[in-house]
Amino acid sequence: MKKTVSSENQNLSLWEDAPLAIPALGTSRLNWSYSRREAVDHCLRRYFYQYYASCSPDVSLREQVKRPKEIKNHHLRVGELVHLAISTYFKKLKQGKDLPSSWLQSWVRKIFAEDQAYSKLIRSGGPSSTEKYPPTILDEVVFDVADGDQILEQASEQLGAAIQTFFTSNALQEFRVLGAKPHSLIEHKMSLAGYKAPVSGKIDLVVHEEISATIVDWKLGVASDGGAESLQLASYGLWANAKYALPAEQIRIAKAHLADGSALDFKANSGSFANARARIQQDLERMTILHTYGQAGMIDVFTPSPHLKMCRLCPFRRICPEGEENHA
Numbered sequence: 182m183k184k185t186v187s188s189e190n191q192n193l194s195l196w197e198d199a200p201l202a203i204p205a206l207g208t209s210r211l212n213w214s215y216s217r218r219e220a221v222d223h224c225l226r227r228y229f230y231q232y233y234a235s236c237s238p239d240v241s242l243r244e245q246v247k248r249p250k251e252i253k254n255h256h257l258r259v260g261e262l263v264h265l266a267i268s269t270y271f272k273k274l275k276q277g278k279d280l281p282s283s284w285l286q287s288w289v290r291k292i293f294a295e296d297q298a299y300s301k302l303i304r305s306g307g308p309s310s311t312e313k314y315p316p317t318i319l320d321e322v323v324f325d326v327a328d329g330d331q332i333l334e335q336a337s338e339q340l341g342a343a344i345q346t347f348f349t350s351n352a353l354q355e356f357r358v359l360g361a362k363p364h365s366l367i368e369h370k371m372s373l374a375g376y377k378a379p380v381s382g383k384i385d386l387v388v389h390e391e392i393s394a395t396i397v398d399w400k401l402g403v404a405s406d407g408g409a410e411s412l413q414l415a416s417y418g419l420w421a422n423a424k425y426a427l428p429a430e431q432i433r434i435a436k437a438h439l440a441d442g443s444a445l446d447f448k449a450n451s452g453s454f455a456n457a458r459a460r461i462q463q464d465l466e467r468m469t470i471l472h473t474y475g476q477a478g479m480i481d482v483f484t485p486s487p488h489l490k491m492c493r494l495c496p497f498r499r500i501c502p503e504g505e506e507n508h509a
């Protein structure tokens with residue numbers, strides 16, 4: 182039913198069932214990325230801490246989240262460093278410098294060792310780095326996780342082994358050749374048009390030939406059916422589809438597994454692309470509603486989902502009362 186709008190208050194909603202305006206307390210840009218939509222799926226409270234805590238009216242909460250937002254666990258950090266090693270290898274190769282596997286392994290393992298030293302300093306109350314690119318604060322160190330030293334030692338071994346596999350796996354040989362091509366794109370930032378908010382991602386390797394394109398995604402885990410990753414890979418395919426005007430069948434999307442040296446193709450076709458488009462749109466519908474509450478700092482709307490595995494890996498677990506039972 183239509184309401185009367187008084188001249189004193191022109192801001193009243195015209196429609197009885199229209200949502201009340203929720204005032205924003207802060208500004209936070211909404212965008213879709215695979216990692217952001219994963220955060221929504223895993224735990225809404227964590228999503229709030231990560232993306233909207235700065236909009237909270239609670240000053241102490243705003244302070245509390247600052248440090249956890251800088252923390253990464255070893256899974257995340259090792260993945261970053263493997264990607265850094267491979268992208269640096271290709272970029273230098275194109276400049277005429279062939280960096281050996283041994284050099285890359287010791288380089289990133291040194292960075293990882295520096296992360297650990299810095300994390301110990303922070304744990305003991307030392308000052309934060311003032312460098313432009315400071316070392317990473319590691320979860321296992323700052324939270325003094327049981328067997329943390331052993332976990333990090335194994336992670337460092339895994340880091341070296343993944344890079345070695347990149348250089349020696351027969352199944353990955355074709356991707357080493359593709360990445361070395363002058364026109365290959367390495368760690369390419371992509372965006373998709375036509376959505377209500379920016380949709381973006383970063384493709385590890387893409388090579389466009391005349392009538393085809395190959396996209397490669399480096400994975401640290403061993404080969405699996407990849408169901409959870411399919412949306413991410415399909416979003417890369419959508420980008421290539423638009424960018425190069427290629428049909429889905431001429432876009433190859435491959436997962437290169439650095440743990441066992443295997444390669445697995447993601448089945449790109451018009452059906453998987455249509456499915457991905459719909460899923461991104463659905464994600465954005467949900468994220469847009471949450472965005473209104475997030476910008477208003479309404480933390481209670483973001484229900485915590487305490488789950489042993491998720492909470493153990495969550496950098497906010499020491500400030501999240503709801504996840505307390507699951508603290509490592």
Ligand code: SF4
Nearest residue numbers: 224227492495501504
């Ligand atoms: S500790 Fe658990 S419940 Fe709390 S934000 Fe993290 S994942 Fe969510």
